[in-house]
Amino acid sequence: MSPHPLNSPAAPILSYPAEDTYRPTGRATAIGLILCLAGGLLAAAIAAAGAFAWVVSKLPSWLVLPMVGQGVGVGLVLAWLFRRNKVRSSAAAVVIGIVCGIASATLFHFGLYVRNALVVRDQLRQDWRQLGMDQTPTGRQMLDQIGSHPLQLFDRTVIFPRTRHNGFLGYMMIRGTRVQVMALVQATIVAWLAVALGRQTTAKPFCEDCGAWFKPPVNAAVLPADCGGALAEAIEADDPQRVYAVHRAAGRELGTSCAVARVHACASCGKQYADVVIVASAGASRSQRVVRQLRRVSPETVTALKWEAPDPAPPP
């Protein structure tokens, strides 16, 4: 195994250590992005239908719960699509998430618009029946005709006379400020969740040489939290001896928080990156804080992190 280029004496001084930190390249194929957008819009429609059914069925909604469900649904589908289509572009994830979030909120209100139109139609039919219009064949025919175009009927009898606008736009104007503000809040919540969940995926490590995502990380070293800084420095230096030294100096008690060095490896070429997170658990909740971003490490450093090879103890 040749020494790491930055550690070898021949390495040019100009090489900058930050190059060894993993950064997403922002790449994605056009066809991949189109598939993500199409799939995301489909998910947006299904999530809108779910939120609509929830609100209409009068289940307890606590105002924002259906919206949060809508956003989580769209976000999880987008995350899956980005991973499947190998999207490493955070900007693309943001744009697609916003488009799908706004589409989902709009479709939700479009559903309410259609439902309102049907209510108006049924009300009119009932009124006319009470006037005895269904007693004659002509009257029955008129009732059927009116019933077959509920959106036009809604336009002519309610929306246009009140707003001088037609269709969905006019309907949203009738609904008043409160519903308009709620629609904006809904679009914001759904878009924000879709972006947050989707973008995480695009930042995951990807091997550009092999065209594949890295394997899920493994916890190579779990040490007391106060070792986090030393562990991060040893990884930064990609120095197995320093990693062994951290292991030897570490206490055995982990307490409620610990420093974890995670190793992410490419399944094909074996390229490895390590990061350090402080994991704190209080009761059932766990929080995680990254103290060292993904850094390229040598196999020797990984072996030292796992403390698998016999520890080369210093000579007596």
Ligand SMILES: [Zn+2]
């Ligand atoms: Zn690879």
